[in-house]
Amino acid sequence: MRKPPDLSVDTFFSPAGAKEERQQINMDEMKKIMLAHGGGGRLMGDLIQRTIVPKFGDGQSVQLNDSAVVDIPAGKLCFTTDSFVVKPLFFNGGDIGKLSVCGTVNDLAVAGAKPLALSLSLILEEGLDLDVLEKILQSIGDTAKKANVNIVTGDTKVVEKGSADGVFINTAGVGVLMDHADVSFVRIKPGDVILVNGTLGDHGMTIMSQREGLKFDTPLKSDCACLHELTEMLYADLGEAVKFMRDPTRGGLAATLNEVAQSASVNVELTETALPVDKTVQTAADMLGFDLLNIANEGKVLAVVDADVADKAIELWKSHPLGQDAAVIGKTIQADDSPLVELVTKIGGRRIVQTPYGRELPRIC
Amino acid sequence: MLERIEQAKKTIHTACEKVGRQIQVMEVCGTHTVSIFRHGIRTLLPENLKMLSGPGCPVCVTDQGYIDVVMDLARRGDTIIATYGDMIRVPGKGGSLESLHRDNIKVVLSTDDGLILAKKHPDKIVVFVAVGFETTTPPSAVAVADAAREGVDNFCILSGHKLVVPAMKALLGSKNDKIDAFLCPGHVSVILGSDAYKPVVEEFKRPCVVAGFEGIQILEGLARICEQIAAGRAEIDSVYGAAVTPQGNKVAWKIITDMFEPCDGAWRGLGVIPRATIRLKDEYKQFDALHRFGIEEVPTEEPAGCQCGQVLCGLMDPPQCGLFGKKCTPDTPVGPCMVSTEGACSAWYKYGR
Secondary structure, eight states: OOOOOOOOOOOBSOOTTTTSOOOOOOGGGOOBOOGGGGTTSHHHHHIIIIIIGGGSTTSOSSOBBSSOOOOOOSSOEEEEEEEEOOSSSEETTEEHHHHHHHHHHHHHHHTTEEEEEEEEEEEEETTOBHHHHHHHHHHHHHHHHHTTOEEEEEEEEEEOTTSSSSEEEEEEEEEEEOTTOOOOGGGOOTTOEEEESSOSSHHHHHHHHHHHTOOOSSOOOOOOOOOHHHHHHHHHHHGGGEEEEEOOOTTHHHHHHHHHHHHHTEEEEEEGGGSOOOHHHHHHHHHHTOOGGGSOOSSOOEEEEOGGGHHHHHHHHHTSGGGTTOEEEEEEEEOOSSOOEEEEOTTSOEEEEOOOOSOOOOOOO | OHHHHHHHHHHHHHHHHHHOSOEEEEEEEHHHHHHHHHTTGGGGSOTTEEEEEEEEOHHHHBOHHHHHHHHHHHHSTTEEEEEOGGGTTOOBTTBOHHHHOOTTEEEOSSHHHHHHHHHHOTTSEEEEEEEESTTTHHHHHHHHHHHHHHTOTTEEEEEEEBOHHHHHHHIIIIIOTTOOEEEEEHHHHHHHOGGGGHHHHHHHOOOEEEEOSSHHHHHHHHHHHHHHHHHTOOOEEESOTTTOOSSOOHHHHHHHHHHEEEEEEEETTTEEEEEEEEEEOGGGGGGBHHHHTTOOOOOOOOOTTOOHHHHHTTSSOGGGSTTBTTTBOSSSOSSHHHHSTTOHHHHHHHHOO
């Protein structure tokens, strides 16, 4: 894998007085976040210098100026942002920190970009345990390192207790568009093939089960993961035969495919027997009355490719740990007046798949 | 599996061809309604076999007056409302529980969670929104029994629990005699036992076939129904033999009858049905929210223009309602059949063409 560009190191965040000689504050004695941690004073400087910065790589990648300076290779810049609010903060398979890195890396990756650098904005609730923050920061650092992307700039704010829910995170990311990457709805035509890299709804059902206290013999695990290696291998080998990619997060596959149908004016036909699903996840969904097509994923990429390269694409994905359950799940076909997404069911029936309402309610019985 | 599917389809088509006229089969239960749509079963049936969605979605048959009582209780300062998820968006006269934006309304997955809330908040009265059929009644009974045993005085239930068979009889008796047969719900029948459908079969001569909720079970259940109709028979049958016995779950049924008694109550669309609603017996009165808060009567009222009642009786398909897909969508539901994931209108809107 190519090394990320060398990001020049200057200073970081520039909190007022951070560089001044001052009395060291023993963070160990302060186990909780206080409003003063966001006040721009010494306490904030200490939080940044001692708690936040060291978590990211060797601590050298973060820049302490008001803006980070990033060297970029020639080409087109991709720029995205995403905010993360999740309850619980820690869940099986990940946490809000990992999510905040993966989410933005994935938004860049599916657009055909090679992720370069991220910003990190933290909104902390007064009273948050410092241990919790440290764990989240460690997770951010570890995930960014694994994804080969640097956190180069950031911000920290503290809000009064009750005004946030522990931690809210925003990350923005920049990346450079890969050669041959040309993804857009307009390139999708009837006869294209739809792929996904693995099982559906794992993240959403894990979060919901954990919230509702549902327990299973095999615990559910979020699929939270950075997907750039999967997207990059497809572009590198198949180039323009890759027409569209998207990470189907909130609203699940149903929301993404309806967007595909509407924006590309094609019908989408899914085959239920081809959809990769985890048995336990399916059981949890059945218990609560949910349709896995509507449930959020955080480690899945959906690709629309030329039919000729479908087998090759699956072969490529299956060679990667995140693509073991990759499958061709459907195709695009000529639409009539109003494009729609249809599912051919296990027993050979057909039904429409609509964009979900936005909040799934557990059923009564 | 493929063979079973093909066999069931063949049986259905052959029988329907033999009968010739239109056959109307009602799936009583909302879970069946959703399952039929999710599996695209309607697209596999012959033209003269029509599926009607029945009054078996707990949210859908819950009268608006009941919702209004829950809303009033939610607005009090001394209560916590514990409810199953799909009740919170059902509109009453003045909005839904969700629209109240109150933090004393908690979505729970079980009656147990309601009891836990009561123990955690001794200064509040926890009102459990107890709706549903024979499947959800035993857990309500157990929660009340536990509360009584453990002395959890700040727990009560607002019973909207209902009984399936009296509703089926009322439907045939006064609302819609064009129903040819019933596809009966697997989970309710686990408790009730398949013999419970005897009155429907004997008095009204309508086949009753119990099926689970998998696509193949529904198809096979329909095949048995069509065979009976073609042969001029009306019998109790089951394709869910693994779980349903003729006598049902006696333990669960005993809990229900020990603690609850039948009463007359309003069903949305069907009106007041004699002895088809159940309330706590006198000895458990203190756990009855109506008694606790001195509510004497639950008003009966339906929103203007809403045809949920007609839909629930199988007299109208959802798209025939003037509000369907216009004023009434899953985003802005007018009637409960559009709110519940198991409601006929919601299923038509989500999965139908």
